[in-house]
Amino acid sequence: MQLDERKYTILQAIIRNYLETGEPVGSRTISKYTDLNLSSATIRNEMADLEELGYILQPHTSAGRIPSDKGYRLYVDKLMEEKEREVEEMKESLLEKEGKVDNLLKKAAKMLANNTEYAAMISAPQYRRNKLKFIQLSRVDATQILAVIVVEGNVIKNTMLTVDEALNDETLLKLNILLNTHLNGLSLDEINLGMISAMKQQAGIHSDIIANVIDAVAEAIKADEDLEIYTSGTKNFFKYPELADNERASELITTFEEKQLLSELVQDNLADENNTGIQVYIGSETPVQGMKDCSIVTATYELDEGMKGTIGIIGPKRMDYEKVVKNLKLLKRQLDDLYRK
Amino acid sequence: MQLDERKYTILQAIIRNYLETGEPVGSRTISKYTDLNLSSATIRNEMADLEELGYILQPHTSAGRIPSDKGYRLYVDKLMEEKEREVEEMKESLLEKEGKVDNLLKKAAKMLANNTEYAAMISAPQYRRNKLKFIQLSRVDATQILAVIVVEGNVIKNTMLTVDEALNDETLLKLNILLNTHLNGLSLDEINLGMISAMKQQAGIHSDIIANVIDAVAEAIKADEDLEIYTSGTKNFFKYPELADNERASELITTFEEKQLLSELVQDNLADENNTGIQVYIGSETPVQGMKDCSIVTATYELDEGMKGTIGIIGPKRMDYEKVVKNLKLLKRQLDDLYRK
């Protein structure tokens, strides 16, 4: 037995109906819902087959059917195929450029959550090929030196260093030149111990400052390890009874609050070089622990050359995939375009 | 009729018992619970009086009594009085100095939530008397200028400026001197239009850069308006049935996620100069909208001279005030001491 045209039509009708109502759907409903003009009895036979094939299941004997993960998967794959062909006309940009990127992303997350009525997350862009662009030491007061480190992509890090004895302007200038001539344009891998010891030697009695700056540089470049994640719409979990019982909600909310697990999801997503489009994880497919009852849909955006981040929607398995995918694509497009002309 | 010794003992017993069990407490329980050696009938009479006085109330006719907000208030006031006298011996510090303050605070919030089993929040320290300490413009590449602004308390802000034509080293040096001689040591109020126009005049053709820098300075100094708030233990709301129903939980979680309302609470707290100790808001006393069914306990810490922030616990009205106050005092002490010797 295999899935013929009619079975697929019925499956689709079941899923559509279940997405709308959240209730198990019975044979009579389908008999009227579709234009197949089949009696409920026939539908029942087909449904028994679909269940045997693993696409739908029954919560209990006398209930209607609900889609299984396998059923959703089929539905979504087909859906995505259609979407691929569709040339979307995007609405005008709803996002304004913000002074600070984090405010922009917070707004974006909120917008996403409001539009979809699911929980939304968005990771701050992570710069992959981090090269040093510029280092500047400045004297703030007698014993404090400010080190400013600018990394490719205009990510800026500051570190305050305390020195025992005051440095005069000339020494500071020398150190600045020393640092910049040696380090500019290099990535973390390219800064080796030989280079560092050469610099220390040239710095003479101020070699400890060099050491401190190098540490700060190392930290600045790899700083994206604990990447920032903005979330919104946690309360939307409560809109879906299958997620709203105390235990489940508690777990979901903790995951959303602590962000550690979301962070892993983002890391995985960004690590996958081929992943340029939309990813859908249904139920047990999820890479995030404790979200077996949810579906997760993600997209990767690129704010500026190499500044990649992930946006995602988390909701019940019976989410409106179509709407979610559309919203993600729209937001992705907006973010992609925002800082490029 | 007024509150005599015996009534107070009974009230206290009722509250203690209710805090433990979360169930309305009856006269028989109190009759055994206290060492007053009174029969349940006598207790009943006293309870009727306490109800008339407004300290306790009955959920329904045949139930026991629960404390009213007024009852809690009396209890807490008395409790705090006792605590005041008590010379607390603090446990050794559980917090390690962290490289970044925000990580420290995140950890602190988590610790607080775990220890108390309530929801915890902590606001990043807010610097009140913001004076400019140091400004530095540096050329990053041909058309980009990095402005670094250091404010008293070593809060650092960076802004990237784009210029039409490259600036040479000399010009940059001049601008740096111009900015620092005019602005260093001043607060926002002290930077007036006259000063700005004088600087612009001196800057000649580069007056637009001055304008941009001034904007950045203004932003840096007042940047603490959207103060950072770290939260933890949101899931703890679910441990208390009176907060765990969908609607209420939904509201609380949103408040915790959006942080806007918490921010107002913190602002109020810090604005109150006299407020050095512990603040307890019970039920309807709360300044945070939508938390009428909660109690909020806050404390103000001072990480470094003038760097004040607020820590807070939010839980059910029947929270273990004693434990909460103890934990807040402990954490406050730790934060207060961390960066001072």
Added chain:
DNA sequence: GTTAGCACTCGATTGATTAGAGTGCTAACA
């Protein structure tokens, strides 16, 4: 002033009944 006793209230629990949605199967039909 305290207490024993008792009638009363009211929420929570239990159990039985019913209604209704839906199924699977069989037999008849086109």
Added chain:
DNA sequence: TGTTAGCACTCTAATCAATCGAGTGCTAAC
């Protein structure tokens, strides 16, 4: 041979009455 009407059966959810029990308020006696 595929489709359908019909029917017995299953299971959940809702309803209702009965009961239980914790707790109260009041009265009368100590």
